[in-house]
Amino acid sequence: MLKKLKQRRLRSKLLELAKSGDLQLWPKVRDELTVADLTAPLDGHASALELCIEQGQAKLLGEILHQFPELNESQLSSGQPIVAAVLASEQALLLLSAMLSQGLGPDTEVAGKTLVELALQHPPEQAMLLINRLAQHGASLDTPKLLIHAIRSGHQPLVKFLADSGAPLVVEGVDGLDPELVAFAQRAIDDKKIRDMWA
Numbered sequence: 001m002l003k004k005l006k007q008r009r010l011r012s013k014l015l016e017l018a019k020s021g022d023l024q025l026w027p028k029v030r031d032e033l034t035v036a037d038l039t040a041p042l043d044g045h046a047s048a049l050e051l052c053i054e055q056g057q058a059k060l061l062g063e064i065l066h067q068f069p070e071l072n073e074s075q076l077s078s079g080q081p082i083v084a085a086v087l088a089s090e091q092a093l094l095l096l097s098a099m100l101s102q103g104l105g106p107d108t109e110v111a112g113k114t115l116v117e118l119a120l121q122h123p124p125e126q127a128m129l130l131i132n133r134l135a136q137h138g139a140s141l142d143t144p145k146l147l148i149h150a151i152r153s154g155h156q157p158l159v160k161f162l163a164d165s166g167a168p169l170v171v172e173g174v175d176g177l178d179p180e181l182v183a184f185a186q187r188a189i190d191d192k193k194i195r196d197m198w199a
Helices: 002-020 026-030 035-039 048-054 058-067 069-073 082-087 092-101 115-119 124-136 144-153 156-164 179-198
Strands: 041-043
Touching (some): 002 048, 035 069, 048 082, 082 092, 082 115
């Protein structure tokens, strides 16, 4: 009976913490928690971890992952990898930054796609912010499909950003793409090579 009461209190505190993001509550529950407590349904079908992501609680997510680094590679109860939920969030940049700072590999793949490729599914301005953050943590941009995707989007700043970041362009992959944007990408790559020679 006492154990059930204690567990109920812990779940209540955890629910309050996940919704509010009040880090003053974290030390009061941290040492009692297990991975199961964070991933089990709390509010309807949502776990504390899901609520934390839904609410955009980046600092709390960082604390949780510091305490339980194995959660970086885990899945939510829906089967969705945590990092995929983070990238789908309105606070994707802050949450992703928290995960990267707590050990998430920047070249992690989700369903055969790298995090950089998943970032490219966002609107171009947000994609650039996410890719920049991944690159700061060492993500590889050395794949032609990144620049091809940017050219297909028709968004010139995104093309320039990726070219300036070192993404390559392969002639065989440009068939059917806007020739002006392809030429623009090639010029940006050439300009980067010249800058690098003088760096």
